[in-house]
């Protein structure tokens with residue numbers, strides 16, 4: 738087994754920070770495969786992750802180059818899935834087993850450890866639907882890293898800000 742880390746990037750304004758995390762993981766010798774949602778690709782270019790990870794970036798469930806569905810092959814060799822940054826939307830879909838794009842389909846094929854690094858406006862984080870979905874995922878053994886309190890991109894203050902990259906990196910490396 739290659740001990741691959743799958744990094745799922747979703748449509749949060751903090752998506753650019755996942756590029757730094759990818760770079761730091763590769764510098765530590767890790768094999769990183771990035772899967773981006775369509776919303777993430779509106780915020781950061783897949784080419785950034787291609788260059789930093791030195792691996793093809795999965796951007797679309799329907800354009801896999803291989804005969805075998807890529808998400809199944811990847812699930813066989815990846816021990817860790819980290820969703821960073823993780824949107825409220827992804828949390829909702831994953832808690833409910835929805836698989837309607839490359840990342841959510843991969844997530845329900847993945848049998849190893851899952852870490853979620855939420856990033857969203859404090860109003861979104863506090864919403865009962867989001868909190869209920871977080872509870873469901875925690876009860877299934879998913880590890881949450883953050884969010885922390887602070888100022889978010891839109892100027893609001895509160896819990897919802899993405900944990901800083903060095904703290905995420907150290908949790909991944911410790912694992």
Ligand SMILES: Cc1cc2nc3c(=O)[nH]c(=O)nc-3n(C[C@H](O)[C@H](O)[C@H](O)COP(=O)(O)O)c2cc1C
Pocket residue numbers: 746747748749750751774775776777823824825826827856857858861
């Ligand atoms: C500029 C911009 C920034 C956004 N930032 C966030 C965010 O930080 N967190 C979040 O949960 N959603 C955020 N959204 C909304 C998500 O992009 C939206 O819910 C999308 O459907 C998420 O899709 P995904 O989970 O497939 O990536 C943002 C939207 C826009 C337009």
